[in-house]
Amino acid sequence: MQDQKLAKQLFKKSKTARYEHFGRFLCFCALLLIMVIVIGIILFIATKGMSTFLKDHISMKDFFTGTLWNPGTKTPDGHAAVGALPMILGSFLVTILAAVISTPFAIGTAVYMTEISPKRGAKILQPVTELLVGIPSVVYGFIGLSVVVPFVRNVFGGSGFGILSGTFVLFVMILPTIVSMTVDSLKSVPTYYRQASLALGATKWQTIWKVVLRAATPGILTAVVFGMARAFGEALAVQMVIGNASLMPHNLISPASTLTSVLTAGMGNTVMGSMQNDALWSLALVLLVMSLLFNLLVHFIGRKGAFSK
Known part of the structure; x- marks a missing residue:
């Protein structure tokens, strides 16, 4: 009898083991949730976004290559006026220009904070970035x-509303993201790289x-892509300065x-299930796909950087 009790005590799970299994169960439930x-959001947006093509019978060619946006009306050639090309082009132009302008400033700031004056950079620039x-x-x-x-209007002409104004606003907004991630990338470069170079x-x-900078290139590219992802999905600030004209952007200072x-601007002014509402959901689906592509690009750059090391 004593041997059986001793065997049960030996094979009985300890309190720490039970806590560990309970913690794993909670983590699994959180991951599953x-x-x-995420899957529910993707399926919901995909179902709503595809209604334009499946229910309203709008061709994808007209949607992605059309230049006239006025859902519910017809173009002169008889097609539905749901051309999303002006918005897609405007989003890419604002995003790419903001990334091109902010990347040199971000790299310079990060180099100053990590390589030139780490103490002063941590005291001054880091609080400013935050x-x-x-x-x-x-x-x-x-x-x-x-x-x-007003600055764009006085210097470059036009009404002041346009892609250039949106670029300047997004430049300031994505700069902290690129700076902080670039700083982390530069700090991750081993110290003996620097010591070996100076010794030579x-x-x-x-x-x-x-x-x-060459050793930190994958991390810097990841930072730039993250900044572009934020710029591509920014709504309110860009809406206030870009002009909100659903027209093909002929130049950087014309409303777009x-x-x-x-x-x-349009989601609250449409009726659920109408063609206008379905067209807006299709725009949301395009945004979702672009966000997924940005994430895949980040993972690809990260894996490439890991393999190169």
Whole structure:
């Protein structure tokens, strides 16, 4: 009998083991819940977005190549006026221009914070970067409406509303994201890379340019893609300065629109199930697909950087 009791005590799970299994169960439930929510959102948006093509019988060619956006009406050639090309082109132009302008500033700031003056950079630039992250989008929009739009109007002409104004606003908004991720990438470069370069006679600037930045290139590219993803999905601030004209952008200072600006301006003014509402859901589906592509690009760059090391 004593041997049986001793055997039961030996094979009985300890309190710590029970807590560990319970913690694993909670983590699994949380992961499962997140997966269900993400899959549900994707299926919901995909179902709503495809209604334009399946229920309203709008061809994908007319949707992605058309230049006239006025759902519910017809173009002169008899097709439905649901051309999303102006919004898609406007979104890409604003995103790419903002990334091109902000990347050199972000890399320079990150190099100063990590390689040139880490102590001063941590004291001054890091709080400034964190402050820029915490400013709401509507505040950026008001600043852009009060400062950027008049500046563009006085310097470049036009009404001041357009892709150029949206680019300047997004430049400030995505700069903290690219800076913070670039700083992390530069800090992850091993110290012996720098020491070996300096030992071979390279100057500090040669070490930064030839060694540190090249070693951190995958992380910097990931930071740029993350910044572009945020710029592509930004709605309120861009809507306030871009002009919200669903027209093909002929230049950078003419009023234009993006996918997000049309969605935020039109979703509350349509009836659920109508062609106008279905067309807006199709724009939301395009945004979702682009977000997934940005995430896949980030994973590809990360894996490429891991393999190169």
